[in-house]
Amino acid sequence: MTPKTDLLQGSLDLLILKTLHLEPLHGWAVSKRIQLLSRGVLEVNQGSLYPALYRLRDRGLIESEFADTDEGRRIKVYSLTRKGRAALERERESWRLFSDAVEAILAAG
Secondary structure, three states: OOOOEOOOHHHHHHHHHHHHHHOOEEHHHHHHHHHHHOOOOEOOOHHHHHHHHHHHHHOOOEEEEEEEOOOOOEEEEEEEOHHHHHHHHHHHHHHHHHHHHHHHHHHOO
16 A cells, blocks of 8 residues: 655645646646546645645636536636746756755765
8 A cells, every 4th residue: 555645835836737737627637637647645635736726826827717517517627827837847947956955865874
């Protein structure tokens, strides 16, 4: 069984941006895609996901529009903006630097 890991607040934005870079999705699907891509290790609870989506939207990194499902329900679909794509690249580079630094510390000794 794979242990579940709480997401670091700083990494949630990066994961959402990357997920929406793959394709536009509604909120619940963003959460499920992160869980799927992380092979079940990462779970995003709704109490963290939606405030992050609204924050990213307010910063102009993602946009949202309503769409109808096949069942006739209205859902809000989020997609990455041009500004969001640029932010994704910056965040990805910052994450790599952070990750490399942590790995260097763990490898010490």
